[in-house]
Amino acid sequence: MKSKKAPETTVHMSQTLRQCAFDLFVEQGFDNVNLDQIAAAAGVTKGSLYWHYKNKQELILASCQHYYQTWHANIQKLLAPVSNPQERLKKAIVCSVDSCIIDKRNRIFTTAIFTLMQENEAVRDSWSQFYSTVREFYVGLLYAVKYADGNYSLELVRRDVDLMLEAMEGLKIRAGFEKQIVEPSERKVITTSLLSIFKL
Amino acid sequence: MKSKKAPETTVHMSQTLRQCAFDLFVEQGFDNVNLDQIAAAAGVTKGSLYWHYKNKQELILASCQHYYQTWHANIQKLLAPVSNPQERLKKAIVCSVDSCIIDKRNRIFTTAIFTLMQENEAVRDSWSQFYSTVREFYVGLLYAVKYADGNYSLELVRRDVDLMLEAMEGLKIRAGFEKQIVEPSERKVITTSLLSIFKL
DNA sequence: TTGACACCATACCAGTGAGTATGGTAGGAT
DNA sequence: ATCCTACCATACTCACTGGTATGGTGTCAA
Numbered sequence: 289m290k291s292k293k294a295p296e297t298t299v300h301m302s303q304t305l306r307q308c309a310f311d312l313f314v315e316q317g318f319d320n321v322n323l324d325q326i327a328a329a330a331g332v333t334k335g336s337l338y339w340h341y342k343n344k345q346e347l348i349l350a351s352c353q354h355y356y357q358t359w360h361a362n363i364q365k366l367l368a369p370v371s372n373p374q375e376r377l378k379k380a381i382v383c384s385v386d387s388c389i390i391d392k393r394n395r396i397f398t399t400a401i402f403t404l405m406q407e408n409e410a411v412r413d414s415w416s417q418f419y420s421t422v423r424e425f426y427v428g429l430l431y432a433v434k435y436a437d438g439n440y441s442l443e444l445v446r447r448d449v450d451l452m453l454e455a456m457e458g459l460k461i462r463a464g465f466e467k468q469i470v471e472p473s474e475r476k477v478i479t480t481s482l483l484s485i486f487k488l
Numbered sequence: 489m490k491s492k493k494a495p496e497t498t499v500h501m502s503q504t505l506r507q508c509a510f511d512l513f514v515e516q517g518f519d520n521v522n523l524d525q526i527a528a529a530a531g532v533t534k535g536s537l538y539w540h541y542k543n544k545q546e547l548i549l550a551s552c553q554h555y556y557q558t559w560h561a562n563i564q565k566l567l568a569p570v571s572n573p574q575e576r577l578k579k580a581i582v583c584s585v586d587s588c589i590i591d592k593r594n595r596i597f598t599t600a601i602f603t604l605m606q607e608n609e610a611v612r613d614s615w616s617q618f619y620s621t622v623r624e625f626y627v628g629l630l631y632a633v634k635y636a637d638g639n640y641s642l643e644l645v646r647r648d649v650d651l652m653l654e655a656m657e658g659l660k661i662r663a664g665f666e667k668q669i670v671e672p673s674e675r676k677v678i679t680t681s682l683l684s685i686f687k688l
Numbered sequence: 689t690t691g692a693c694a695c696c697a698t699a700c701c702a703g704t705g706a707g708t709a710t711g712g713t714a715g716g717a718t
Numbered sequence: 719a720t721c722c723t724a725c726c727a728t729a730c731t732c733a734c735t736g737g738t739a740t741g742g743t744g745t746c747a748a
Contacts, residue, residue, distance in 0.1 A: 301725085301726095316607075317603060317606065317607070319519055320607070322704080322705055322706080323705075323706070323707085324705080324706095332725090332726065332727085333726070333727055333728080334705095334706090334707085334727090335708090335709095335710095335725095335726060335727055335728070335729095336725065336726045336727075337726095338706095338707075338708080339724085339725060339726070340725090343706080343707075344705095344706070344707090392606075395606065396606050399599070399602045399603045399605075399606060400603055402599045402602070402603070402661050402664065403517060403599045403600055403602070403603040405599075405664055405665060406517065406592075406595065406596050406599060406664060407516075407517070407520070412664070412665045413665075415665055416665040416666065419662070419665070419666075447677065447681060450662075450681075451655055451681045451682075453658065453662075454654070454655045454656075454657075454658025454659045454661075454662060455651055455654040455655040455658055456654075456658065457654075457657065457658030457661050457662070458653065458654025458655055458656065458657030458658040458659075459654045459658075461602050461654075461657050462619070462650075462653075462654060462657070464602065464605055464606060464612070465605060465612045465613075465615055465616040465619070466616065466619075477647065481647060481650075481651045482651075485685070501695085501696095522734080522735055522736080523735075523736065523737085524735080524736095532695090532696065532697085533696070533697055533698075534697090534736090534737085535695095535696060535697055535698070535699095535738090535740095536695065536696045536697075537696095538736095538737075538738080539694085539695060539696070540695090543736080543737075544736070544737090689748100690747100690748085691746105691747090691748085692745105692746090692747085692748100693744105693745090693746090693747105694743105694744090694745085694746100695742105695743085695744090695745105696741105696742085696743085696744105697740100697741085697742075697743100698739105698740085698741085698742095699738100699739085699740085699741100700737105700738080700739075700740095701736105701737085701738075701739095702735100702736095702737095702738105703734105703735090703736090703737105704733105704734085704735090704736105705732100705733095705734090706731105706732095706733095706734105707730105707731085707732090707733105708729100708730080708731075708732105709728100709729090709730075709731095710727100710728085710729085710730095711726105711727085711728085711729105712725105712726085712727075712728095713724105713725085713726085713727100714723100714724095714725090714726105715722105715723095715724090716721105716722090716723090716724105717720100717721085717722080717723105718719100718720085718721080718722100
């Protein structure tokens with residue numbers, strides 16, 4: 289009773305539009321992409337786009353969700369084969385650092401969010417929720433290590449994670465204007481710096 | 489031979505426009521402020537604005553310069569009466585943290601720069617240069633402390649400063665969506681976390 | 689006095705892009 | 719057969735804004 293035609297048709301086009309919007313946003317930011325481009329990339333026109341999404345903000349929020357889901361999927365896949373707590377933590381950080389430094393698309397997208405966040409409550413709430421999950425994820429990783437060391441304070445663990453995530457965010461910004469940072473040796477130093485926050 | 493009329497007239501209006509542009513940019517970002525608003529705030533019209541500035545980008549770059557100069561002036565004035573190296577370092581960080589957390593205008597302006605930086609080379613270079621001066625400033629402060637401790641490595645000092653500045657930048661972003669961060673107690677904890685990077 | 693120029697206002701252009709109005713079509717339900 | 723509706727295209731509107739063309743005015747040099 290949900291729909292007459294193949295039920296996945298409309299869902300599929302919504303997903304396609306979301307994906308295309310995301311692909312364009314990560315290249316040019318939100319303001320430099322218009323709805324015609326997104327619709328064209330999905331093989332439809334703006335008229336159809338507006339059947340699936342109420343306005344541009346809804347598309348932006350959808351593309352944010354896509355970003356969040358992709359992040360979680362990637363990190364899960366990355367850590368799946370690793371069981372040692374210390375290894376898991378290190379691998380997660382190395383991966384995140386690489387992403388911050390190398391992936392220009394990641395930089396463009398997140399900075400676009402941070403700017404929009406200043407004036408748009410929905411985007412702000414969306415990111416805030418995502419940040420919480422990321423933080424708790426790292427808290428879990430770090431706690432697993434500290435627990436083995438006999439250090440229990442969840443509160444202190446959370447503080448360290450916050451500091452590390454802040455540094456990672458700042459690193460992402462800095463990577464946007466200091467190109468020499470991409471050197472593998474420099475990347476290794478940075479990873480070590482971040483890990484040093486945890487005093488392992 | 490510079491100009492016929494009072495030489496400071498045009499300079500004065502250029503300054504006024506720059507100041508007004510900055511005041512509007514820090515409230516609404518670059519994209520949400522148009523040239524008519526800026527001109528009106530300065531008491532002129534867009535026609536005159538274009539006599540002083542070639543285009544919007546030039547005004548943006550000018551407002552960036554204004555931001556940089558203000559930053560330096562503030563920090564200089566703040567540290568002028570303090571001579572103890574450790575005190576100077578701590579005071580600088582406390583002030584910066586407060587600015588990151590409390591000053592919403594600061595957040596709006598810098599995030600706007602970071603977004604624009606991704607596509608605009610002139611803005612990127614402008615910020616890159618500013619960041620260098622800020623880093624060297626902190627390196628000087630920290631080195632003065634470490635020197636007293638007998639620890640000399642400028643390279644290590646610079647790494648610590650980079651990490652601290654990155655964390656501060658990330659903190660600024662986080663303050664944009666986690667309001668509870670403004671609590672004075674929380675602020676104190678954060679300052680302590682940042683200082684702990686220097687292992688003093 | 690007159691010309692030149694610095695400085696400013698008015699009025700306009702032209703591109704852009706979000707959002708809408710409207711109409712068409714294909715496939716399932718009756 | 720036909721009606722409904724999910725889905726899509728066409729063709730607009732309309733507000734906005736960066737930038738320009740042009741003309742006015744006051745002041746200084748000659």
